[in-house]
Amino acid sequence: MKRGREIRNLPVIDVESGNHLGIVQELKMGRDYQIEGLYYISPEQGSLYLPLNKVIQIGRDAVLAEGNGVLPKEVHPPDLEEVQYEGSWVMTDSGKSLGTVEDIVIEEEQGKIVGYEISDGYLKDLLTGRKMIAVSDVLTFGNDTVIVKENYLE
Numbered sequence: 001m002k003r004g005r006e007i008r009n010l011p012v013i014d015v016e017s018g019n020h021l022g023i024v025q026e027l028k029m030g031r032d033y034q035i036e037g038l039y040y041i042s043p044e045q046g047s048l049y050l051p052l053n054k055v056i057q058i059g060r061d062a063v064l065a066e067g068n069g070v071l072p073k074e075v076h077p078p079d080l081e082e083v084q085y086e087g088s089w090v091m092t093d094s095g096k097s098l099g100t101v102e103d104i105v106i107e108e109e110q111g112k113i114v115g116y117e118i119s120d121g122y123l124k125d126l127l128t129g130r131k132m133i134a135v136s137d138v139l140t141f142g143n144d145t146v147i148v149k150e151n152y153l154e
Contacts, residue, residue, distance in 0.1 A: 003104065008026065012038070021065065027106075034052075090118050094150045
């Protein structure tokens with residue numbers, strides 16, 4: 001499993017030609033807890049979008065892709081609603097604040113999001129580490145707030 005930040009800044013390599021296509025900039029996340037594709041920067045073409053079905057492998061050191069699947073950043077499937085996760089406030093269904101979403105945890109084979117990494121402030125992160133919340137514990141993922149089950153740690 002990988003965190004979103006481990007995928008950002010990886011080179012994107014076309015497996016057919018061996019050409020370096022660019023560097024991953026951001027992940028496109030859909031509401032169904034699935035990564036839909038990658039946005040990356042190409043030195044020649046600027047910002048581009050690579051649908052997940054054109055990604056062959058997300059490796060430790062690179063993303064291997066079919067180069068013919070690249071689309072301009074503005075062109076991506078219109079039926080997918082993009083979700084921003086970083087910085088969303090996290091609270092329990094009883095109203096207790098847990099912090100903010102800092103990253104996602106991805107099962108890279110299928111692009112499935114399996115959890116979220118939560119920060120409760122820099123000092124608490126240093127002393128006790130960041131919390132992980134499984135997708136199955138999320139009740140609501142709104143534009144500003146994520147609501148999780150009160151017993152998410154049990």
